[in-house]
Amino acid sequence: MPSIRAPGAKKSTTLTVAVKCRPLRHKERGRDIVQVIESKEVLILDPDLSKDYLDRIRNRTKEKKYCFDHAFGPDSTNLEVYTKSISSIIPEVVQGLNVTVFAYGSTGSGKTYTMVGTKDDPGLMVLSLHTVFDLIKMDKRADEFEVTCSYLEVYNEIIYDLLEKSSGHLELREDPEEGITVAGLRCIKVHSAGKILELLNMGNSRRKTESTEVNATSSRSHAVLEISVKRKGRNKYPNQVLHGKLALVDLAGSERATETNNAGQKLRDGANINRSLLALANCINALGKQQKKGLAYVPYRNSKLTRILKDGLSGNSQTVMIATISPADIQYHHTVNTLKYADRAKEIKTHVQRNVGVVDTHVSDYQRMIDSLQTEVCQLKKKLAEKESELSSKPAEKAADDELSWLNIISHEISENVQERINLQKAMSELEETNLNNRSELQRLDDIISRHQAVELDGAIVKDLIARRLVILDNIRENDEAGINYQKEIEANEKQRGQLQGMIDEAVSRNGNKTYLRILSQYRLLGMANSELQLEVAMRDQVIRHQREGLKNLWNLLMGQGLDEKQISHLAVKQGLRIEGWTMTPLALVEKQSSSLTSSRPTSVGPSSGIEEPKLVTSPSAYSRDRSVDGKSNMCFGSPEKRDPYQSFLDMSSHASHGRSCISTSSAVSDLASGRRLVYKHIHSEMHIIFEQCN
């Protein structure tokens, strides 16, 4: 039986922002300029002591004051930070919700100390893991739990698995159902907090750290520890799985090259760290602005870090930002900078929704298939690398080795180039979509303005609408500018692709030997893996986006027509559909209600009938209804009083069972699976050629 899923309740919530000031260190001979007032306010004094009383009352000092959800002074322990700002949301993870905690601050401000901690003062990672396992212990009798753990780092814009001894480069994948995932990342099953802490320590020992002028063990990478908790009822709802995730993020510190005296590789690390943090700061800015300006574009795609943190910043996650600061006067600019972003982050809204899965969904089967294929591709790549290093250890092949390593570099650059192009093109299309929505809102506003101008006497509504119009025009202009920049990046990317291709062509024309054939095959394999990725992303995005749109429209139609849950269930059963996420089974409902339904066919619907407004407001139709100033519904399916809701549903579902289905996922999955098989076949034949050539 095809199935549809009822929309789960979404709760909007703002980011919780806490500030933690570390103690002044002995070697910092400066002055303490940070004061925490009543556990909420942070006062930063002017570092210039020569400013006198007069300067202060004339507002000529650089003194600044901010207010946050929580503020902790130098005497506060990690346990205090945990208890007051995080402990209340950690239990949500065991109930199928996502939680993200990240530490943000300049280098040496105490991020790692806060997240990881010490033996005497365990950090937030350690404390939250203990809570998760304590909660699982309490509910173990009634429910089954599966806990897995992954730990990654983003170093120089490359993702590494910290739970792998010698991890290769990992790629990000965008899954319309799961959000951003990392292909090939190890997820280890764990049964206790102790085991995770063991993995955490192992991962931390592999993390890239360096001694800088500012911090002796400065983290050079951004680290993300993710704990996934799947919960299945033993007796009640055995088909339902709640899937909560806890992401704990320790960012690398921002720094200025002039302050750290770094050069060479260290300088490059710093530039990449700053690039990611700048991208994060830009996203925080845009998201803060979005609360006031509506459809502003958020440039998540500008770094791997922001793509990984996307859900935590605006999606389905309850998020806590811990801004860490140093009390030293010489850190004044860094401190104010951190607090400025933390202040903006207070505006950010996320939309939390319980992740409820069904054990036998087709999509999850499909997801597993992709995951195992991705792992297989990673393993094959690893085998190839091993084989090549075996070959390169033979002295007779020294000349070939040089060529080999040259081509390895080229292969890697090609892979990066293709990834970047996919990313840029997706960014462009997201920008275009945002602007398309902006333009259609503009058009609607223009219509409403002209209608109101004709009838309104004092013009107050028109004034508001015109102000909104200006904001949208502003958004469009900013997005267009961003689009021009992306276009330039695409051109640069294409130029680089041409250069790489030219280098390969030249090498091939000079060498017709066996080594080159082998290496070229390897390059082709990489190319195939990339096209597979492209195809996968494009197909999954497109099919699932259509499905989602269709479903949203369907829900809007049904609920907007005034049907209640029972009536929808009844009709769904008649059409041979199963609705996931509702507690009453449709069959039981039909039996219970078959007689009453015929007589309870609604004669009047809409607000007066006491039927709740639908919660989904994301489709354009619902959006326009939500915002229409004249109070009339703008739904594209017609007004409730004009159409028979039963007939509408029957029309819709019969449309769904013909043509392009917007209800059943099975046809999309089979589309996807056949595309997938095709690619898989190609990869197999490609591998065959490679091994033949190798032997």
Ligand SMILES: Nc1ncnc2c1ncn2[C@@H]1O[C@H](COP(=O)(O)OP(=O)(O)OP(=O)(O)O)[C@@H](O)[C@H]1O
């Ligand atoms: N609350 C605290 N109590 C005592 N010492 C602290 C505290 N916070 C930080 N420190 C000390 O300050 C130093 C820098 O802290 P830490 O390494 O956590 O900074 P960071 O922000 O992670 O730096 P980077 O970004 O360079 O990795 C360390 O020696 C740490 O032990």
